[in-house]
Amino acid sequence: MSANIDTMFSVREVPWHREGQVLADYPGSWEAAREAAGLLWEPIANPVYKLDGIGEDGQPIYAPIPGWKDIVRSDTSATLALTRDSYTLINHAEMGEIIEAVLAQDNIKWETAGSLSGGAKVWCLVKLDEPIELPGDMSVTMPYLAITNHHDGGGACALRSTAVRIVCQNTFSAAELEGERTGTTFSFRHTSGWRDRIAEARQAVTGARRELAAYKELAEQLLGIPVTAQQRELFVRAFIASPPDGMISDRVLANVESARQAIRTILLSKTTDQVSDTAYGLVQAAGEYLDHVRRANSWETRLGRTLLRPEPLKAKALALVREITK
Numbered sequence: 222m223s224a225n226i227d228t229m230f231s232v233r234e235v236p237w238h239r240e241g242q243v244l245a246d247y248p249g250s251w252e253a254a255r256e257a258a259g260l261l262w263e264p265i266a267n268p269v270y271k272l273d274g275i276g277e278d279g280q281p282i283y284a285p286i287p288g289w290k291d292i293v294r295s296d297t298s299a300t301l302a303l304t305r306d307s308y309t310l311i312n313h314a315e316m317g318e319i320i321e322a323v324l325a326q327d328n329i330k331w332e333t334a335g336s337l338s339g340g341a342k343v344w345c346l347v348k349l350d351e352p353i354e355l356p357g358d359m360s361v362t363m364p365y366l367a368i369t370n371h372h373d374g375g376g377a378c379a380l381r382s383t384a385v386r387i388v389c390q391n392t393f394s395a396a397e398l399e400g401e402r403t404g405t406t407f408s409f410r411h412t413s414g415w416r417d418r419i420a421e422a423r424q425a426v427t428g429a430r431r432e433l434a435a436y437k438e439l440a441e442q443l444l445g446i447p448v449t450a451q452q453r454e455l456f457v458r459a460f461i462a463s464p465p466d467g468m469i470s471d472r473v474l475a476n477v478e479s480a481r482q483a484i485r486t487i488l489l490s491k492t493t494d495q496v497s498d499t500a501y502g503l504v505q506a507a508g509e510y511l512d513h514v515r516r517a518n519s520w521e522t523r524l525g526r527t528l529l530r531p532e533p534l535k536a537k538a539l540a541l542v543r544e545i546t547k
Contacts, residue, residue, distance in 0.1 A: 225337050226240050226241065226335060226337060227259065227335070227336040228241065228259025229241035229242070229258055229259070229333060229334065229336065230242040230243070230257035230335065231333045232244050232332055232333070233245065247331055247332070248331045251314075251316075251317030251321065251329075251331065252317070253331075254334050254345065255313055255314075257334070258333075258334035258336070258345070259336060260334060260335075260336060262297075262313075262340070263295045263312045264293070264301060264312055264313075264340070265293060265310075266293075267290065267291040268285040268286075268290065269289040269290060269291050269303060270283040270284060270285055270286065271284060288305060289303060289306065291303055292304055292308075292372055292374075299339060299340070301339070302341070302374045302375075309413050309415065310372070311370055311411060311415060313343065316343070316345060316368055319368060319380070319409070319422065320347055320366070320368060322422075323366075323423050324349075324366070325423075330347060331346075332346045332347060340372060342369070342371055342373070343369075343370050344367060344369045344370070345367070346365050346367045347365065347366045347368075348364075348365055349363070349364040349365065350363070351364055351433070353433060353440075355440050355441060364382060364430065364432075366380060366426065367382075368381075369381070377410050378410075379406060379407065379408045379409070380407045380408075380409075380422055381406045382406075382426075382432055407422045409422070440501055443499060443542070444496065446499060446501075446542075447499060447500075448500055448502070448503060448542075448546060449498075453498075453503065455545055456542060458481065459541050460537070461480045461481045462477075480510070480515075484506050484507065484510050487514070488506045492505075493506050493509070500543075500546050504535075504538050504539055504542055508535055508538070511535060511538075
């Protein structure tokens with residue numbers, strides 16, 4: 222597959238990149254979700270060897286290198302990373318174990334899962350199924366819990382909460398809107414004691430619910446702030462600002478106007494037309510532009526923007542809306 226995706230599934234909704242399996246309903250177990258996501262393989266650790274001389278028969282002699290191991294895929298034996306012995310794998314079966322232990326509930330809704338970068342990075346997304354409905358907005362906001370895992374030594378296995386506006390798939394948590402985290406990310410380092418931290422990890426779910434309540438309060442506040450056509454245009458021009466005089470060219474000006482027009486189009490589209498005359502609509506339009514219209518060099522980049530990291534430009538959108546409407 223292109224866009225840096227190896228394998229993945231999603232439920233009902235076709236992803237923007239139109240790749241992976243689209244399931245009609247939620248997998249009934251993590252094992253079924255793993256299979257749909259192409260994650261039945263596991264990362265495994267092998268010894269690392271070095272050339273240690275030539276035998277009397279002329280054949281090379283290899284000896285293990287102490288303190289190192291080779292992380293490979295169990296299905297293809299492709300190397301994912303060379304790591305120190307202290308690096309403890311958290312495999313795909315254990316990812317499901319983490320989710321099930323943290324949520325401690327039946328009927329977990331496995332929303333998406335997949336593999337990136339040849340298997341070096343994997344993820345799954347779980348719906349908490351506690352929707353928020355806002356006055357004047359026919360769409361719903363859902364809390365999700367994502368677990369992301371690195372098999373290349375590049376990061377921890379982490380739980381993160383995110384709120385997704387289902388109609389246009391914007392990721393717009395209250396923490397991102399405010400530009401700060403609120404304790405809803407929990408990292409399991411790749412060390413032998415990760416299971417001892419399951420109870421602590423439940424705080425991520427508590428934080429997700431707290432964050433969603435904050436999101437609802439903020440959204441209701443923004444929905445109560447009307448904006449005029451003049452204020453909408455002022456927001457668009459401030460959010461996609463003109464470059465400094467020394468950087469202006471016909472091409473740059475065309476790109477700026479194209480980006481501005483994209484936001485104007487979003488404000489007239491069905492994803493925001495119900496709320497486009499409110500401060501909330503401006504923030505949502507900015508989020509849809511950042512997550513789904515702005516160019517991304519890869520699916521991994523887009524996944525990071527929309528799910529895994531706070532997006533500073535979303536905080537900028539909120540600050541601009543407050544400034545324009547105060």
